Amino acid sequence: MTLPLPIPHVFTPSDRSAGDLDTLKPLYESLAAMPIDTKEGLDSFLKAWNEFEAWIGEHVRLAQLATQVDTKDEVAQEHWMHLVANVLPILSQWDDFLGKRLLASKALESIEKTPYQPYVRQVKRGVELFREKNIPLHTRESELENDYNKISGSWLTEFRGGSHTRSGMMQFLVSPDRETRSEAWTALAQTTQKDADALDDIWEKLFEVRAEVAHNCGFENYRDYIFAAKMRDYSPDACFAYHELIAEEVVPVANEVNEMLRGQLNLDSWRPWDTMADPTGGEPLRPFQTAEQLQDGVERMMRRLDPELGGHFHDIRAHQDLESRPGKSQGGFMMTLPMSQRPFIFMNSSGMHNDLVTMLHEAGHAFHFLLSAHNRPMAGTSVPMEFNEVASMSMELLHYDTLDEFYGKDDRKRAIHQHLRRIPGLLVSVARGDAFQQALYTKPNHTRAERHAEWLAQENRFSTGIDWTGIDPELRMKGWHSILHFFVVPFYYIEYGFAQLGALQVAMNADRDPGNALKLYREALTLGPQADTAGLYRAAGAEFVPTREKVRELMNWVRKGLEL
Secondary structure, eight states: OOOOOOOOOSSSOSSSOTTOHHHHHHHHHHHHHSOOSSHHHHHHHHHHHHHHHHHHHHHHHHHHHHHHHOTTOHHHHHHHHHIIIIIHHHHHHHHHHHHHHHHHOTTGGGGTTSTTHHHHHHHHHHHHHOOGGGHHHHHHHHHHHHHHHHHHHTOOEEETTEEEOTTTTHHHHTOSOHHHHHHHHHHHHHHHHTTHHHHHHHHHHHHHHHHHHHHHTTOSSHHHHHHHHTTOSSOHHHHHHHHHHIIIIIHHHHHHHHHHHHHHTTOSSOOGGGTTOOTTOOOOOOOOSSHHHHHHHHHHHHHHHOHHHHHHHHHTTTSEEEEOOTTSOSSOEEEEETTTTEEEEEEEEOSSHHHHHHHHHHHHHHHHHHHTGGGOSSTTOOOOHHHHHHHHHHHHHTTGGGGGGTOOHHHHHHHHHHHHHHHHHHHHHHHHHHHHHHHHHTOTTOOHHHHHHHHHHHHHHTOOOOOOTTSOHHHHHTGGGGOHHHHHSTTOSHHHHHHHHHHHHHHHHHHHOHHHHHHHHHHHHHHTTSSOHHHHHHHTTOOSSOOHHHHHHHHHHHHHHTTO
């Protein structure tokens, strides 16, 4: 299968900026006047609207990306703030009007049970939740999220004669020397702590804005609003069920893994700076030195797993910004460029094994976008995020056999064990983070002290045996400040937990029948938005919100891989 072709400029100009309202307004007025009460007219309208949305969407995403590539770029920041304050509010009003036109079309039934139907459902939900008085609130929310990105992007930790980004500090957190790990963990936590008051201020302002948005839409709290806005086809009860499954079936395994590591490292206690140490006592795995070496190795891995996916990875290498540097926003993500029909991978690599895992993860997102293009006649149609993460997390697990592109026999085994032993911890941290957000957003009048106490309460509920004796309580209770999701993408967290369980099922299937497991995985990716969450999981050969017995089976698969 070839890569999807870019959307051609038919309705939109190719030589004008999509960030200019003077250019956009005549196009919008043309869309608003198009006849749409016949099938032919509606088809023409949808194609033109898709091009219009994709053209604008790509401009907006590239503008936001520019602020993350360099958080100190004042020109990029100014342009992004211009879009947030002056362009996006107008676009939201236009989208609402065009959405209402679509829903009122006499020819609407002609696209029922067609690939357009998921988009119609999405438009309907958008119209239901649109409130003009929320426009300035969404603008304010974007400004505050940008404030968080600027603060977190500025974090540099002075350590042993150098200045290091958060990603750059990883080399010390995986050091075989415990004193180095301890000092690095403390220095990193103190770097975040110096901005604690500012971060609490930002979060509280975000909380107020989000609560008002929810109330304006008739919801009791922001949690209920965001479930509707994300079009989740499950209720908070599914999240609570996940919390219980993790507390009862996964926390014991996480503790077992940590106790194994503590014994292998010959430690008298399990401290927060020990969680990333290698039990062999060897130097940290360093699979590559440059971004090009990372790309070359991953491309070889992909070609061995699936030649077509390997070819796709080769074709998207130019759309990547991989290396960590001062002033670059933290984290990693795959951003879709809807007009170019290309994925863009952003990450902060520093030559560590985690960076290789991140690249495989984001490549999974990229393949999902590319393989499902034919099932997205409207580029802006969303796919359940709970399955988007299955696409990426499965890619991490399906490449255990190809890690020899970076490692010899012994280091390959170390890499697999390092990845496997962190899975129970990830599942636990997701449960903790989601439970934390659920508690906060359904308690409107909580204080700052109560918020920090809630974080500690959830840490205790999902305890994995870490000894916090003698550590400044402030560093522990405000540890959530460094988690970008809580500030910038609220409630985008539980998806990782559901998806990790789904990806484990894909990997377990691959152990039994590699060819069929990869076939099902690929077929599920091609569906895009044309199935609900549970249907996408089934297509990949997995259960969404698996049974207790299934979770126990998955944990036993992890334990077997770790030789526990």
